[in-house]
Amino acid sequence: MSEINSIFERIKGYYGIIPLIFQTLSRNPDLFEAYFEKSQALIVNSLSSNLSFEEIELISIGAAAALGSEHCLETHIKILKDHDIDKEKVFNAILLGSMIAETSSLSKSLRIFEEVYNRT
Structure with a gap:
């Protein structure tokens, strides 16, 4: 082989x-x-x-959610589903990752907004 x-x-x-x-x-x-x-x-x-196997996979799901990586999300969600990990933990990892992505986008946008409107 x-x-x-x-x-x-x-x-x-x-x-x-x-x-x-x-x-x-x-x-x-x-x-x-x-x-x-x-x-x-x-x-x-x-x-x-x-870090446990479960924690590694939940971190992977949160990161994939933040990055919008659909294939990674599907792969890592399936891994945890196949290991009978609580669906709510997976759901919360997605929400947390998505919140970080939203916060990142919002902070960049608001920083530019403030800079433009505070120019003299």
Whole structure:
């Protein structure tokens, strides 16, 4: 089995699917392996620093909601659904992530608004 296929099996074991980003990056084996290793390091580091699997996935959902990343949202929501994680926790992660995105947009817009109207 090639290194890429071996990595695909590990990815599928975690996500239940092979996300498009990994499929596409696999066209360049060096880039693919580097991206996978970075992803693994982040997950392993997070797990070893007292974040649970559930917390990592909820953070991922909040970030995906903030960034408007539909495919990431679907993937990570499905992971938690498949692990029978409380639907309300997932819902709240989406709301919190969306609120951060809204706050970011609003703060930038209001800062410009104030600058324009306060010019002399």
